[in-house]
Amino acid sequence: MNDSPSTTRHLTRPEGRLAYEVAGEGPLVVCLPGMGELRSSYRFTVPALVAAGFRVATLDLRGHGESDATFGRYDDVAAGGDALALVEELGGPAVLVGSSMSAGAAVWAAAERPAAVAGLALVGPFVRNPPMNPLLALAFRAAMSGPWAPAVWGGYLPSLYPGRKPEDFAEHRRLIRESMRRPGHARAFSRTTRTSHAPAEARLAEVGAPTLVVMGTADPDFKDAAAEAAWVADRLHAETLLVTGSGHYPHTEYPEQVNPRLVGFCRRVTAGA
Secondary structure, X not given: OOOOOOOOEEEEEOOEEEEEEEEOOOOEEEEEOOOOOOHHHHOOOHHHHHHOOOEEXXXXXXXXXXXXXXXXXXXXXXXXXXHHHXXXXXXXXXXXXXXXXXXXXXXXXXXXOHHHEEEEEEEOOOXXXXXXXXXXXXXXXXXXXXXXXXXXXXXXHHHHOOOOOOOOHHHHHHHHHHHHOOOOHHHHHHHHOOOOOHHHHOOHHHOOOOEEXXXXXXXXXXXOHHHHHHHHHHHHOOEEEEEOOOOOOHHHHOHHHHHHHHHHHHHHHHOOO
């Protein structure tokens, strides 16, 4: 029997609970959203994967969405451990789809427990700390360190969609703002923004899982998005999909380009599972 995608489940972890949904039947795909995002960031991805015969789980990060904000850590390693715990809960192995920060978490998980990860799809991936002017780094830290951080993020979010915003963008941004008003969530978000991706970069050479790197060529989070995609792909021996004109969330801006490639990738790496 298919699980309703509208039914929230909870994964119990040592310091709190994480909210997730499951839809479909078949080989498992676990979708991890980026920092400041919700599991509904995959709202255009899940239907395509389910229609292709996959069982798809979407997870809210710690201190995001309907997940608790009671944890001591909000970094790549913690998110990677949560992903592995969900794969174990649902029965893997799984393809891990990681957006932004969660790409680093997915890389760490694949290195930590290779048998649990059938493949990686990394979207707008942060798998290393990008070079940043020290003054800009200090300004970013200040902007994301106080009670004003959710408002700053809400104002910054539209710039991450330089191509084509989805029709429901305003509603999606409203839901993100509501999430950050939950007790402890604004503080958890601020702590998440301090994440270092050094632990992910240190384990790139340990990853043997087939990998797809998806990058928007106009992603404002990278000085040269295409070059960053090439760098990640080189180290992971990955295939790449560059989405012309897209920003940090190509799977949301241009799902008609990303979904077919993602579905094909998932079919290849789960064949015979």
